[in-house]
Amino acid sequence: MSVADNLNRLKNQIGNEATLVAVSKTKPNEMIMEAYEAGHRHFGENKAQEMQAKAEQLPKDIQWHFIGHLQRNKVKYIIPHVHLIHSVDSLRLLKEINKRAANEERVVDVLLQVYIAKEESKFGLDEEELKEILDGEDVKASQNIKIVGLMGMATNTENQETVKREFTYLKDLFNQLKDQYKFSTLSMGMSNDYEIALECGSNMLRVGSLIFGERN
Numbered sequence: 322m323s324v325a326d327n328l329n330r331l332k333n334q335i336g337n338e339a340t341l342v343a344v345s346k347t348k349p350n351e352m353i354m355e356a357y358e359a360g361h362r363h364f365g366e367n368k369a370q371e372m373q374a375k376a377e378q379l380p381k382d383i384q385w386h387f388i389g390h391l392q393r394n395k396v397k398y399i400i401p402h403v404h405l406i407h408s409v410d411s412l413r414l415l416k417e418i419n420k421r422a423a424n425e426e427r428v429v430d431v432l433l434q435v436y437i438a439k440e441e442s443k444f445g446l447d448e449e450e451l452k453e454i455l456d457g458e459d460v461k462a463s464q465n466i467k468i469v470g471l472m473g474m475a476t477n478t479e480n481q482e483t484v485k486r487e488f489t490y491l492k493d494l495f496n497q498l499k500d501q502y503k504f505s506t507l508s509m510g511m512s513n514d515y516e517i518a519l520e521c522g523s524n525m526l527r528v529g530s531l532i533f534g535e536r537n
């Protein structure tokens with residue numbers, strides 16, 4: 322199956338319920354262009370300099386999503402290019418994004434990443450930290466960022482009930498906050514759990530290997 326075939330199959334399945342972010346990390350520009358020529362515009366990367374290089378080389382109407390753990394000293398590389406940062410997990414990172422966005426005279430949309438998995442290795446905020454950020458004075462003073470929703474990664478397990486429980490928790494949290502904070506976007510679901518994520522109310526999927534093949 323070609324990249325275009327994979328994309329079409331997925332898009333038919335998803336319909337209008339969710340935006341599909343094609344996760345192109347580690348994949349070459351040629352493969353991204355195959356998807357681009359099939360009409361796709363949303364791509365996801367998890368390394369700042371890799372996103373920067375690809376954004377500089379590829380068409381300017383691509384909407385780049387930053388989905389990985391972001392270090393503060395790397396923020397500057399992505400700010401001129403990024404459409405949405407999915408992985409904000411601290412106030413310090415948020416403030417750095419705001420500062421760099423102000424330098425570029427732009428407003429950057431971000432999602433707050435919530436910790437929903439039972440794995441040590443996954444980043445994210447708990448509910449209390451999330452509310453502290455949302456209600457804090459720092460965010461109110463940050464004119465160059467806009468928090469537009471939440472992102473989460475479920476436990477990497479065969480157990481569908483676990484995944485479903487974690488996504489449902491995040492969806493409930495999203496529903497609870499969305500009117501007050503004007504949230505639009507709930508980013509959850511990857512290649513191995515996007516169907517469950519859709520069932521649980523995701524409206525943005527981050528899918529890599531099902532589109533571009535396995536990574537090394």
Ligand SMILES: *Cc1c(COP(=O)(O)O)cnc(C)c1O
Nearest residue numbers: 344367388511512527528529530
């Ligand atoms: C790599 C990655 C994905 C995509 O993973 P696949 O299993 O290839 O679909 C989604 N989200 C994040 C945060 C990632 O790092």
